Amino acid sequence: MSLNxxxxxxxxxASHAIGESKVPEGAQNxxxxxxxxxxxxxxxxxxxxxxxxxxxxxxxGGEDSIVPKKIQEKLPESIExxxxxxxxxxxxxxxxxxxx
Numbered sequence: 897m898s899l900n901x902x903x904x905x906x907x908x909x910a911s912h913a914i915g916e917s918k919v920p921e922g923a924q925n926x927x928x929x930x931x932x933x934x935x936x937x938x939x940x941x942x943x944x945x946x947x948x949x950x951x952x953x954x955x956x957g958g959e960d961s962i963v964p965k966k967i968q969e970k971l972p973e974s975i976e977x978x979x980x981x982x983x984x985x986x987x988x989x990x991x992x993x994x995x996x
């Protein structure tokens with residue numbers, strides 16, 4: 897990641913929006929870049945689709961989850977992966993998902 901004079905190593909100090917944002921300018925400038933990029937595009941457009949909404953990350957197309965499919969599709973990938981596999985199986989094995 898290249899830094900410009902206005903940002904720190906977390907991307908704070910400048911907005912990363914590429915269009916009209918609903919987030920106040922001061923909050924955009926103070927927020928870490930990762931937070932900005934994880935906001936819905938309809939709220940704060942950054943052009944980054946990595947927040948992965950409108951799809952599920954559970955195995956078998958979402959069938960290996962007790963979370964309703966429509967909710968799975970709206971959750972950011974980071975939230976899906978934080979939920980224990982017993983509830984929403986993404987196949988992850990590290991962190992909370994490691995075998996005891």
